[in-house]
Amino acid sequence: MAKLGPSGYSPYPVAMYEDILTPPPGKALLFNEIVDEEIAMREAAKAMLTRENPTIFPGPQVLYAWNEEAKEKARLVRKIAETLGAKIIPMYDYRPKYPKIDPEKEINPNHPNLTIWHNNIKACIFIGVHCHYANVALKIIRAETDCFTIAMCGNAGHEDAMITLRDQHTEELEKFIRVAEEVKKELGK
Amino acid sequence: MSYKIFKINEDLKDFMPPEIVDLEEKATWGNPKRGVMDLPYSKELIEEHSLCAGCPESAAFRYILASLPNPEDTIIVNSTGCTSLVFPHIALHTVHSLFGNQNAVASGIKRVLEWRFPDKVKDVIVLAGDGATVDIGLDCTLQSFFRQEKITTICFDNEVYANTGGQESGMTVKGHVFKMAPKGKQWDKVPMWQLAIDSGCHYVVRMTVSSPKKVEKVIKQAIYVAREVGPTYIHLYTPCILEIGLNADDGLEEMRRTDKERFKFFEYMTDAAKEVIERKKEEGLI
Numbered sequence: 001m002a003k004l005g006p007s008g009y010s011p012y013p014v015a016m017y018e019d020i021l022t023p024p025p026g027k028a029l030l031f032n033e034i035v036d037e038e039i040a041m042r043e044a045a046k047a048m049l050t051r052e053n054p055t056i057f058p059g060p061q062v063l064y065a066w067n068e069e070a071k072e073k074a075r076l077v078r079k080i081a082e083t084l085g086a087k088i089i090p091m092y093d094y095r096p097k098y099p100k101i102d103p104e105k106e107i108n109p110n111h112p113n114l115t116i117w118h119n120n121i122k123a124c125i126f127i128g129v130h131c132h133y134a135n136v137a138l139k140i141i142r143a144e145t146d147c148f149t150i151a152m153c154g155n156a157g158h159e160d161a162m163i164t165l166r167d168q169h170t171e172e173l174e175k176f177i178r179v180a181e182e183v184k185k186e187l188g189k
Numbered sequence: 190m191s192y193k194i195f196k197i198n199e200d201l202k203d204f205m206p207p208e209i210v211d212l213e214e215k216a217t218w219g220n221p222k223r224g225v226m227d228l229p230y231s232k233e234l235i236e237e238h239s240l241c242a243g244c245p246e247s248a249a250f251r252y253i254l255a256s257l258p259n260p261e262d263t264i265i266v267n268s269t270g271c272t273s274l275v276f277p278h279i280a281l282h283t284v285h286s287l288f289g290n291q292n293a294v295a296s297g298i299k300r301v302l303e304w305r306f307p308d309k310v311k312d313v314i315v316l317a318g319d320g321a322t323v324d325i326g327l328d329c330t331l332q333s334f335f336r337q338e339k340i341t342t343i344c345f346d347n348e349v350y351a352n353t354g355g356q357e358s359g360m361t362v363k364g365h366v367f368k369m370a371p372k373g374k375q376w377d378k379v380p381m382w383q384l385a386i387d388s389g390c391h392y393v394v395r396m397t398v399s400s401p402k403k404v405e406k407v408i409k410q411a412i413y414v415a416r417e418v419g420p421t422y423i424h425l426y427t428p429c430i431l432e433i434g435l436n437a438d439d440g441l442e443e444m445r446r447t448d449k450e451r452f453k454f455f456e457y458m459t460d461a462a463k464e465v466i467e468r469k470k471e472e473g474l475i
Contacts, residue, residue: 058201065196074198088204095236095277 004146004162014139015159022157022164029157029164037165037172038179044125044150044163045084045180049187051123051148054086057114059129061154063090069170070128076173077127083180085189086125089115094133116145123148126161127168134158152176195261195280208236212280221258221474224409225401228255234281239274243437245444246271246345246427249398253316253343254279256405258412258474263312264302266295268321271352271429272345289326291315292333295340303339312341312412319346319360323381327359334388337419341411344381344424351429362451367432382455385422391462392421395455397444403454406475413469414462421462426452 015032023029028040048054062073081088091114106115114137115121124147126134134151138160141147151161152168165172195213197205215232217223223231234254240247250272257263260281267276269288276283286294295315302311315322322330322344330342349367350356357370359379366373382395392414394407404425411421428443430436435443448454458466469475 058204063198063201063205065198071198071200074200078200088201090201090204090206092205092209 004148006144006146007142015142020159022159023166025167028166029159029161031162038175040163040165041176041179042183044165045176045183046187047123047148047150047163048084048086048125048180049184049189053117053121054084054123055121056081056084056086056088056125056127057091057129058088058127059091059134060093061130062128063092072170073128073173076170076177079177080125080173080180083177083184091129091133094130116141116147119145119147121147123150125150125152126158127152128154131155131158135160208232216280217255218261223255223258223260224405225252225255228401234260234279235275236278236280238278240271241431241437243430243440244271244427245398245430245440246347247275248401248440249345249404249425249427250275252398252401252404253408254281256408257281257312257314258409259310259312262310263314264298266291266298266313266315266317268315268317268326270318270321270345271347272316272318289321289324290329291317291321291326292338292340292342293329295342296333296336296338299338299340310416312416313339314412315340315342317342317344319344319348319381320350320358323379324359331384331388334385334390334420334422337389339415339417339419341408341415341421341423342385343408343411344422345427346381346424347427347429347432348378349429349432351432355432378451382422382424382457385420385424386457390420390422390457391415391418391459392466393423393455393457395424395426395452397426397448397452399441399444399448407456409475410458410462410466410469413474414458414465417465418459418461 020032023034027034028037030040030043058077062070062077065071135158138149138158141149142160149161151158151164153166154168157164157166197213211232217227217231238247264282266284266286267273268286268291273285292315295313299313346360348360350358355367355369357367357374361374363377364373382393385393392411398404411423415421426447430440
């Protein structure tokens with residue numbers, strides 16, 4: 001099951017090999033269970049509010065103003081970070097870093113700017129990262145760390161994340177902010 | 190595509206590193222008059238390079254990227270070689286093809302782009318070394334000229350397979366000895382610029398990169414001709430200082446020396462190409 005790592009590289013740190021598939025439309029994936037979106041959102045907010053160094057990794061699709069939705073999503077990502085007290089480390093492009101990377105600190109080669117700080121980031125949200133790169137990075141994180149990964153995906157989601165929320169657009173991000181504020185109150189933060 | 194893709198969302202700008210913010214604020218997008226004179230003042234499209242210190246190829250690379258008239262809508266196709274280590278760093282669309290396949294890949298990209306974006310100008314440029322262009326990829330290179338593909342082919346000629354230890358290539362000069370060619374080259378250097386003319390290129394140049402302004406002019410002319418008329422070919426001498434035993438600061442002198450010898454400036458253009466170049470000059474774009 002897509003449990004917290006490190007799950008190692010052998011045989012494959014791929015949830016799909018363990019019969020985990022992306023959730024059907026309108027639902028979300030919480031570890032290996034298909035649940036309602038709101039339940040997954042609550043758990044995601046809880047993880048981000050309770051685990052160390054929560055971080056949001058916004059990708060090119062929300063970092064750049066390439067359409068109106070991207071602009072609105074950027075505003076909401078910033079609001080989510082403020083609500084959750086999370087850091088933002090942008091993944092602005094996928095160019096590899098030469099001549100040398102520090103594999104203990106960084107995910108290489110696909111995400112030179114995806115820092116894991118010797119696994120000190122214990123919860124993170126991927127948003128706006130192109131799916132093929134998100135897939136690779138989530139697999140690496142799951143294999144090597146015990147970081148709690150949350151994928152907020154505009155498409156079908158990512159089975160290698162601990163929580164995957166699919167079809168996340170502006171309306172869903174606003175809903176996530178409302179849920180996060182509620183969870184924050186419940187936790188007395 | 191538009192250069193809007195480099196525009197950073199205001200809400201997340203605080204978190205972006207300065208080199209990425211500079212790409213939006215100080216790079217020369219949307220200005221066909223951009224050129225090598227912008228280099229000291231603007232953000233370059235190449236962030237860093239992994240070539241050797243003083244490598245003339247890195248200078249050529251910077252001049253070419255600074256001279257592209259339409260970088261936001263330019264796709265560069267490259268091949269295996271020293272420069273293929275640099276391509277991942279540049280802020281443009283690039284495709285790394287199989288060794289020697291670059292002109293075939295570029296042909297396909299150009300045709301699809303013309304079909305998909307009929308109302309937009311999209312430049313496709315091949316940047317490859319002498320091994321990829323003349324030895325292993327000669328077939329693909331010449332066939333693209335025969336088919337009159339509207340692409341610009343730029344060959345970085347260092348006269349040797351440099352990054353694999355110094356084997357002779359078709360572009361090596363007769364008699365030259367390299368580490369992996371101890372007997373010396375037995376045959377003459379392939380006159381690729383002449384083959385390009387005979388194969389149907391409309392604009393062909395052979396030169397070194399010792400003069401940045403000249404490189405800019407040639408690159409722009411080649412791209413404008415390729416857009417409207419047909420294939421163009423530029424043959425640049427970019428010596429491998431490591432393989433010919435020079436110091437890091439000797440590259441420029443080496444090119445200046447060959448400027449007067451085998452890489453003396455040579456330019457060929459057809460009447461159709463001349464007409465385009467004259468028109469672009471009148472428009473102030475060259």
